[in-house]
Amino acid sequence: ETGVTQTPRHLVMGMTNKKSLKCEQHLGHNAMYWYKQSAKKPLELMFVYSLEERVENNSVPSRFSPECPNSSHLFLHLHTLQPEDSALYLCASSQSPGADGYTFGSGTRLTVV
């Protein structure tokens, strides 16, 4: 149990579908993050929420839409994705802004067909 839970673990979706990834943290942290990990590439930071406000948006295409309804939950809404969006999507949390380390979830393996 990492304290950060991601669902689903695996997701296959067509390019016209709409789906959402969910992340929940049980650590009392107040910052949450979405990272993308593509094959043979380093982790890429996508979005950062601190105290439920988005504080970083690293030039991510609008087909990815984050939502943070409270400090324990983070969603990534997906629509009209491309095959190159297939990757492992990792959620992380920290006590803002991260001086006590980061805790990651197990990830969602997304395949776009």
Place this chain on the structure above:
Amino acid sequence: KQEVTQIPAALSVPEGENLVLNCSFTDSAIYNLQWFRQDPGKGLTSLLLIQSSQREQTSGRLNASLDKSSGRSTLYIAASQPGDSATYLCAVFSGGYNKLIFGAGTRLAVHP
């Protein structure tokens, strides 16, 4: 701009060996350094967190050292086991929300 380099990129060793993974970073103004383990297709598991004021941290067979002034950290794994096979990632935190910078990782294989 902070850059993190991990050497070697891949390592294959027989069971029982002691081994050292290296991490270097270009900007010594860091708050902490964190070592993670990643199994294939899985998330990241935090192994050790070293604050900038510390020189080393230990957990079981793992020992991580930090030399901030020279921009280096090492992860020492004692008496390696096949279950240690994974990718090991080093990440430095320099403050701010977009300042956790990862290395590309060392892929470790321990064979019986």
